[in-house]
Amino acid sequence: MAEQGPTARQRKLAALLKRYRDEAGFIQEDAAELIGIERTKLVRIEGGRRIPTVADVEKILDAYGPADETTRRGIIRLTEQVRQRGWWAPFTDVLAGSYAELEHAADRIRMFQVQLVPGLLQTEDYARLLIAKHFPDLPEEEIDRRVQVRMTRQAMLKRKNPPRLEFILTEEVLRRPVGGRDMMRDQLGHLLAASTRPHVSVRIIPIDRGHYASIGGGNLVLFEFNSVVDLNVAYLETIVGGRYEENASQVRACSLIYDRLAESALPEDESAALIGTIMKET
Structure with a gap:
């Protein structure tokens, strides 16, 4: 399972405040003295281990120098x-870490799946x-939950303003008969229907491509945002669990890997045709 800890918003705020301190040229000791707080408090805020108040953040921004008004209001x-709770808050035992919050807030989600249909596109x-x-x-009731x-x-x-969703799947995902032929046929039909939504892209890497970027690796999800105060996040899934990557250079590297995967994937229309063909064969 993915790590537990700060929410996506808290991670984002912590990273932003650290970035502004770095850009202002302060080390933590000097910044804390200028702000008028203990260094340990600043360390915890920047580490995502303490939620600052609005007054705290206003003091921090004032100390680091003038920010443009749009950015300041956004922060x-x-x-x-x-401190706000989303619908997912009661389900922290099911939705580990910040995944659901990132999923809910992102403007674009790009996902690469190696073995299974992604959760957002699964039939019940x-x-x-x-x-x-x-x-x-x-127990059955917990499975239902x-x-x-x-x-x-x-x-x-089905949201009024849904995020852009881009999926790259290997052909193996389509041919793995999860639950038998009837269940898999229904799942492929559901996948095909989802791909017709204007904000959804489903592309397939066919088996006959042979080698492709990151072959042998795990699943990858990129949560991307339009706002200047939002930080893109990568989520990497392996056999031993998942982890979030927030370092900007590492997220860019993951984005580059996704772009290379896209070079091996069929266009959307050919991908849809392949899904339809496999559905008929199933």
Whole structure:
């Protein structure tokens, strides 16, 4: 499972405040003295281990020098939002770390999946089977609860202003008969229908491509934002769990990998045709 810890908003705020201190040329000791707080408090704020008040952030911004008014308002608004709870708050045992919050807030999500259909595009039956197999000792009511959480996440596809969703899947995902032929046929039909939404792109890397970028690696998700106060985040999934990458250079490297994966993927129309062909064969 992914790490627990600060929310996506708190991570973002902490990273922004650290970046502004670095750009102002202050070390933490000097910055804390200028702001009028203990250095340990500043360390915890910048580390995402303490939520600052609006007054704290205003003092910090004043100490580091004038920021343009749009950026300042954005940071203050972000500070206010840190303490707000989203629909996912009661389900922290199911949705590890900041994943659901990032998913909800992003302007664009780019995802590469190696083995399974992504959760946002799964049918209820497909999702239920995966959850039941992954957690064989869970009672039926808890499986129902986890399935409902996954279906609730999918509501973002029907939002008035949904994010741009771009998926790259390997052909193996389509040919893996999860739950048998009937269930997989329904899942492929659902995937094909989702790909017709104007804000959704589904592209397939065919088996006959042979080698492709990052072959042998795990899944990759990029959460991307338009706002100047939002920081892009990469989520990397491996067999031992997932981790968030927020370092700007590492996120850019992940974005470059995704771009290289896209070079191996079929165009959207050819991908849809391949999904349809496999659905008929299933």
